[in-house]
Amino acid sequence: MKAIITHRYLPRRILSLAVGSPLGQGAQVNEVPIPSITDSEVLVKVCAVALNPIDFKDIDFISPRNSAIGCDYAGEVFRVGKNSEQRWKIGDKIAGFVHGGLYPDIGSFAEYVKVDGDLAWKVPDEMTLGEATTYGVPAATAMLSLAYLDIPWVDIEHGCSGQGTQSTILIYSGGSNVGLFAIQLAKRAGYNVVATASPRSFDLAKRYGADAVYDYRTSASIGEIKKAYPNITKALDCFSEGSSAAFCADVLREGKVVTLLDQGKPKKANVTYTFLMLYTVFGRKFQLMAPLGPVFPVMPADREIISKFYGSLSTLSLDAVRPPPVTMIKGGFKEIFDGLKTLRKGEGRGTKLVIEF
Numbered sequence: 001m002k003a004i005i006t007h008r009y010l011p012r013r014i015l016s017l018a019v020g021s022p023l024g025q026g027a028q029v030n031e032v033p034i035p036s037i038t039d040s041e042v043l044v045k046v047c048a049v050a051l052n053p054i055d056f057k058d059i060d061f062i063s064p065r066n067s068a069i070g071c072d073y074a075g076e077v078f079r080v081g082k083n084s085e086q087r088w089k090i091g092d093k094i095a096g097f098v099h100g101g102l103y104p105d106i107g108s109f110a111e112y113v114k115v116d117g118d119l120a121w122k123v124p125d126e127m128t129l130g131e132a133t134t135y136g137v138p139a140a141t142a143m144l145s146l147a148y149l150d151i152p153w154v155d156i157e158h159g160c161s162g163q164g165t166q167s168t169i170l171i172y173s174g175g176s177n178v179g180l181f182a183i184q185l186a187k188r189a190g191y192n193v194v195a196t197a198s199p200r201s202f203d204l205a206k207r208y209g210a211d212a213v214y215d216y217r218t219s220a221s222i223g224e225i226k227k228a229y230p231n232i233t234k235a236l237d238c239f240s241e242g243s244s245a246a247f248c249a250d251v252l253r254e255g256k257v258v259t260l261l262d263q264g265k266p267k268k269a270n271v272t273y274t275f276l277m278l279y280t281v282f283g284r285k286f287q288l289m290a291p292l293g294p295v296f297p298v299m300p301a302d303r304e305i306i307s308k309f310y311g312s313l314s315t316l317s318l319d320a321v322r323p324p325p326v327t328m329i330k331g332g333f334k335e336i337f338d339g340l341k342t343l344r345k346g347e348g349r350g351t352k353l354v355i356e357f
């Protein structure tokens with residue numbers, strides 16, 4: 001089959017990171033074997049993929065040479081491992097995400113991708129595969145973040161909207177794809193949601209349920225949020241760069257900030273930070289930019305959260321958790337490379353780029 005495969009050695013990736021832009025071509029379309037599956041896995045014929053910032057970061061800096069790239073996928077079940085036969089049959093519409101960018105045989109920017117049978121969800125007939133593929137990395141990250149902030153799955157699953165806890169959560173960069181899912185899930189759990197965004201994304205964050213939106217570009221917003229909501233104890237920082245974590249900590253009376261990148265955590269009394277790494281759900285210890293980067297342990301509880309989330313998503317997605325606005329592009333590998341260029345330039349905000357094969 002054909003797949004997008006990386007080919008930079010570590011020194012060139014480190015140099016790219018140091019100068020802040022990729023040196024030379026980092027990935028290309030290669031002919032590779034169709035992945036073989038274990039008893040717990042399912043082989044998917046990929047029909048649509050969504051693009052995430054991590055995909056170009058993988059190509060540019062993170063992924064070892066000969067890694068398959070791409071996380072989010074939607075497609076049709078092509079082969080089923082015997083332990084997954086109760087849940088899946090050939091031809092089912094399936095979607096989810098994989099740990100792209102680390103292994104030679106796991107990546108969604110390919111004709112076929114192998115996935116864990118319990119970490120995928122059944123796409124309802126009413127939904128297109130293009131829409132379904134947007135519920136990969138950003139939706140799962142939002143779900144895991146709320147779990148890290150001690151928002152119980154049961155409240156999200158059954159929905160406490162309208163009879164809320166009267167607690168308020170801060171979602172920094174609420175107009176991001178992770179942010180839009182987090183807003184919806186937190187609302188469903190009964191929270192007031194205060195989001196930050198730049199003015200062009202105010203309406204977007206509100207359309208997905210934010211009760212109030214403040215401009216993250218001005219520090220005056222910190223005082224305004226604290227005055228209106230003095231008791232916030234939970235924040236999700238969907239940007240996690242520059243001063244975003246400090247902004248979140250300043251807003252909190254006390255409590256916890258979940259960040260999505262591991263940087264910029266200023267000390268503040270009674271505020272703790274938790275860095276979330278979504279790939280822990282796959283139950284394999286791994287290291288980013290080996291042998292230099294951080295090592296992530298196996299975290300069985302993370303897997304259970306996403307397995308439950310995906311187990312219910314067919315119902316939730318039609319009811320209360322909508323996909324972000326999507327830009328659907330018909331094409332293939334060339335369009336994936338073009339889309340990643342757009343993301344690299346920081347363009348394509350307020351929409352999810354999806355390539356339908």
Ligand SMILES: NC(=O)c1ccc[n+]([C@@H]2O[C@H](COP(=O)([O-])OP(=O)(O)OC[C@H]3O[C@@H](n4cnc5c(N)ncnc54)[C@H](OP(=O)(O)O)[C@@H]3O)[C@@H](O)[C@H]2O)c1
Pocket residue numbers: 052053054137138141173174175176177178179196197198199200201216238239244259260261276277278279349350
């Ligand atoms: N650790 C993990 O496991 C994990 C998982 C998923 C994502 N991530 C990371 O989390 C981040 C968000 O992912 P995503 O898919 O949601 O990204 P995305 O949708 O591409 O995020 C775009 C948003 O970033 C906001 N933004 C741009 N510049 C900003 C700035 N200077 N300050 C604050 N916000 C700014 C924009 O908000 P406005 O339109 O309001 O300006 C825009 O809506 C990425 O860095 C991604 O790599 C990490």
